Amino acid sequence: MPSMSAGELFLPSTPGKFKDKSHRHFHRCSSSTSTFFLWALFLLALTAAYLTFQPSATNYFTTAPHWETHLRSSAHIHRPNGFSVLVTGAAGFVGSHVSLALKKRGDGVVGLDNFNHYYDPALKSARKHLLSSHHIFIVDGDINNAKLLAKLFDIAKFTHVMHLAAQAGVRYAMENPHSYIHSNIAGLVTLLEASKSANPQPSVVWASSSSVYGLNEKAPFSESDRTDKPASLYAATKKAGEEITHTYNHIYGLSITGLRFFTVYGPWGRPDMAYFSFTRNILQGKPITVYRGKNHADLARDFTYIDDVVKGCIGSLDTAKKSTGSGGKKRGPAQFRIFNLGNTSPVTVPMMVGILEKHLKIKAKKNVLDMPGNGDVPFTHANISYAHNEFGYNPTTDLQTGLKKFVKWYLSYYGYNHAKSGN
Numbered sequence: 001m002p003s004m005s006a007g008e009l010f011l012p013s014t015p016g017k018f019k020d021k022s023h024r025h026f027h028r029c030s031s032s033t034s035t036f037f038l039w040a041l042f043l044l045a046l047t048a049a050y051l052t053f054q055p056s057a058t059n060y061f062t063t064a065p066h067w068e069t070h071l072r073s074s075a076h077i078h079r080p081n082g083f084s085v086l087v088t089g090a091a092g093f094v095g096s097h098v099s100l101a102l103k104k105r106g107d108g109v110v111g112l113d114n115f116n117h118y119y120d121p122a123l124k125s126a127r128k129h130l131l132s133s134h135h136i137f138i139v140d141g142d143i144n145n146a147k148l149l150a151k152l153f154d155i156a157k158f159t160h161v162m163h164l165a166a167q168a169g170v171r172y173a174m175e176n177p178h179s180y181i182h183s184n185i186a187g188l189v190t191l192l193e194a195s196k197s198a199n200p201q202p203s204v205v206w207a208s209s210s211s212v213y214g215l216n217e218k219a220p221f222s223e224s225d226r227t228d229k230p231a232s233l234y235a236a237t238k239k240a241g242e243e244i245t246h247t248y249n250h251i252y253g254l255s256i257t258g259l260r261f262f263t264v265y266g267p268w269g270r271p272d273m274a275y276f277s278f279t280r281n282i283l284q285g286k287p288i289t290v291y292r293g294k295n296h297a298d299l300a301r302d303f304t305y306i307d308d309v310v311k312g313c314i315g316s317l318d319t320a321k322k323s324t325g326s327g328g329k330k331r332g333p334a335q336f337r338i339f340n341l342g343n344t345s346p347v348t349v350p351m352m353v354g355i356l357e358k359h360l361k362i363k364a365k366k367n368v369l370d371m372p373g374n375g376d377v378p379f380t381h382a383n384i385s386y387a388h389n390e391f392g393y394n395p396t397t398d399l400q401t402g403l404k405k406f407v408k409w410y411l412s413y414y415g416y417n418h419a420k421s422g423n
């Protein structure tokens with residue numbers, strides 16, 4: 001099943017382009033005595049302006065006639081009381097795994113992804129092909145495109161939204177701060193606007209992050225702990241997302257569940273993450289940089305295996321109550337939840353490297369550096385009792401086992417010829 005490109009099919013929406021053209025035309029023709037010609041030009045310009053400012057989903061559909069058919073078929077539910085889920089970020093790491101799990105149990109799934117170049121887009125395309133072979137259709141579009149979202153909701157009547165599209169990565173926020181605002185704030189609001197206006201309103205489950213705990217020192221981290229000291233702009237945008245979703249819950253009756261993911265890893269993972277780039281470098285005989293904290297303390301993460309996180313996502317969807325509004329009007333209080341989805345057993349970064357060395361049977365060349373002040377936190381550690389009580393969340397994969405599966409996938413995907421394993 002192909003994906004369609006909203007970017008390709010939408011008309012450009014840059015106001016400046018239209019103004020420049022019409023201005024040039026006007027001057028070229030002003031010397032003409034033909035009033036008729038001027039009027040014709042004026043009408044032409046008006047039409048062009050209308051189309052330019054209407055990058056509508058209608059164009060999308062008329063240009064790609066099978067688009068709607070693919071979408072309907074992908075959204076179709078194949079089990080009693082099943083869901084129809086819009087998964088944003090479906091070509092991403094967590095999004096692709098969740099989409100497959102939902103489809104396998106008979107839910108309808110439609111993906112949305114902008115296939116950006118934050119990391120190797122070939123990996124995203126490969127995930128897309130995998131989903132396509134399971135009859136999951138991914139729309140190539142951005143969560144900031146309100147018209148596209150309205151059209152998707154109009155066609156598919158989603159019962160749930162699994163919102164996983166985001167600008168991820170803690171340290172990259174120093175390089176490209178606006179990307180975080182664009183995706184994690186503006187994109188989130190556009191998606192919530194579309195969700196609250198939909199009739200029926202879907203229940204929304206979305207990805208927050210363990211990074212919201214920031215410089216919190218109380219361990220393990222519980223959902224009720226303070227989250228007002230973010231250490232990175234990434235964390236700040238995720239924290240803002242938690243506040244923003246609360247307002248949509250309060251004003252419009254949207255059922256909202258936020259999931260604080262703890263350093264999720266596994267097959268088909270993100271090449272920007274440490275376990276992934278370390279594997280690549282170790283195999284290529286290149287050095288890796290291992291950061292350490294204050295007083296030379298090792299950094300530690302509550303690394304959480306992808307299959308456990310997928311179970312947490314599905315448990316959240318299964319226990320999400322219905323939104324109480326319709327068409328943007330609230331009819332009563334709605335559910336609002338935030339869960340930690342961690343592993344409850346932090347592992348230090350040097351220990352993680354040791355596990356990789358064992359599975360790869362290669363010794364790493366390590367450069368140990370003091371942690372730069374670029375957004376990292378010294379450790380994370382999840383208390384998961386809330387998710388356990390609500391839907392039996394029970395992570396079962398330790399880092400040894402999970403990294404073994406990751407390495408197996410890595411070698412099968414990239415082989416020992418690592419040419420295509422660029423970030």
Ligand SMILES: O=C(O)[C@H]1O[C@H](OP(=O)(O)OP(=O)(O)OC[C@H]2O[C@@H](n3ccc(=O)[nH]c3=O)[C@H](O)[C@@H]2O)[C@H](O)[C@@H](O)[C@H]1O
Nearest residue numbers: 168169170209210211261262263273274289290291299376
């Ligand atoms: O739980 C989250 O909410 C976040 O998890 C993830 O962030 P992190 O926990 O920072 O994972 P990751 O980058 O793999 O670094 C792991 C460790 O290796 C250390 N690290 C990193 C790079 C390096 O070159 N050297 C190094 O020592 C580094 O100092 C750290 O101690 C997601 O990327 C993020 O999108 C978000 O989802």
